[in-house]
Amino acid sequence: MGDDESLAFLAKEDDSGKAFAFLAVVVMLGLVFHAYTFFIVKESDIVNKYTVQEFTVSFEETSLQGSDSMLIADGETDTFQLSRDLIEADASLMMAKITLSVSYEETSGQVADPCDEVQAQIPPNGMVADWQHPDNVLADANDDCETMTLVVHVYPGYTGEVMQEEGEYAAHWEAMWTNASHGSGVLELQVSVDANQAPGSFLPGSNDDSEEVNVQWTVDLFEVSVEATSMT
């Protein structure tokens, strides 16, 4: 078979095979790089791309507490405000729940003066929270000086319990529990007082015309931790 009929004619003609050798070397280098990436760098990702990853989603809980007091005049309403900025919560912590305890005593000093009537309510706006949560307590009122406890669940779906999740990626589950928009804004507690007068209140200088109301707040915070547990 003459040179003209050789299968290697294209490879050898004109440049004695230099172009062929160059291309073969470049292709080999490319394929070695690809094999290294495929078998070493990306192996576990590629092997596991069809397996469903399981994740344990757990939460580390912490809480911040504080208190404030307001002197509210008879027939008036005062507002107590609470927000992430005001309580100086760390940005990595998500708000789970806010508990507000409203307490007061009869402070007029008059004999047989009954407790004033105090109403407390949280309007369902201002803060992004789970306002439809069935365990929320958004309003209360009493006239027996008992402490009232109001509760707002902030992060939807949060129970604090460890969860097992399947599929997706760790970042997906982390993102699910690190949405800082929940708890943003300002929560308002409106407290109003209707003073009940003592039987001898007709005497000069003995009017019960205001009440000091104490608000104790507790904000439950959490930080998520996602751990890959096994493959299924």
Added chain:
Amino acid sequence: MAVDGLLAVGGILSLTLGISGLILARNQKLEVIWNKRFAAQLLCWVFISKGVANSLRSVGYDTELWRVVLYAGHFSDQIFGGLIMLLALIFPVPILRTRKQFKIGVGAILVYSIVSLGAAVFMGINTPLASFVGLYLVPGFIWTLVYIKFRFMSGHEDNEEIQGVADVAILMLILMIGHILFRWVGMFTGSNYFYFMDLYGGNFLNDYMWSQGLASAVVFGLVIVCGEIIQATKGRVRTTSYVIFTYMSIGVLSHIVYGGVELVGSGGGTLTGTELEGLSTWQQIWTEITATLHFTMMRPILGLYIFFRYGLIRISEDNEQVGKTMAIVLIVVATSALLEIVQSLIPLTEMLSAGILGVAIAFGIGWEERSFQSLISNPLRFPIRTKGTYFPELDFDKQEYRRLDRALTVMIPFSVFVAFLLHWSQVNPF
């Protein structure tokens, strides 16, 4: 059963081009050198097999006949792979340089196709033997070698015939692997959107074989783009340079679009547009307007250009009307495919989309009147006078050309029949 509109349109485009191309090739009166004559037939069958595969897959797998869709699509792709390999062995520069070599080459490709088809039937569709071993590597290597030889042929830098061979080598490569060039950056950044591309998954070696083919395609694309940059620095920029620059630039943009994507399962898919899980809506749209557009529209348009520009099919007065009809049909169907993409981006009312379609077709046919004549009137010749040793003259009679058509006319329906047999037998493909 939802039909993937783009794949369906792509299937129709490919089938139209393939069938009408075959009619034109068979009836042409003008003399065409043997390797171009066979290349025309092979390219037509490439489009017919891809047309069958795309049309079947457009139905999707959510049907009772999913095995038929799966197997017949796979078999058509295997025939496509064999044809592409044979095409690279004879066009634009014949590696098979004698009648004997040609016959052995055809036989070897036939054995390759039968073995891979048999492996898919008896060993599972995702076995490495059935996974198009060397589909991109072998033809890509040959066409890139032809490109380097002819583009950098000393003393012939301005020879249109010699540079035309390099051009057609680039176009053949883009026709085959253009969609992979849209993801070339991912190979070097170790991105999931590149390394997660697979055929069916579930077989690590199979995944590697497929991914290796994609990697080789990226290497060929880079070699050519580097070559064109060198040529550009010397002031020799050709139309094909812009084509490869565009494809590679889209590859860079794709890396930005897919950046940070965490695909689930086979989110990389095979880029046919049917497996896009794990991608956001915007990323899916991007895949549609790049990879799927290449599959459905660019391949037939490139095919049409190669047929006429490089004289694989010669148009004379006898067959001019068929040629024109073929171009018009392609324009109309391609326009509707384009509209399909626009509709996936911007929801249009039926009235508006019909209006746009009408205007687009009017422009398209107007373009056809002006461009078709210039495309067919002066086909580029290969440098037989100056570099004739690259192009051995072999004689084949009409019967031998027709035998190839007859073989493939039997092979494709037979593969579909086998797919039905496997469906009726309730075979587990994996």
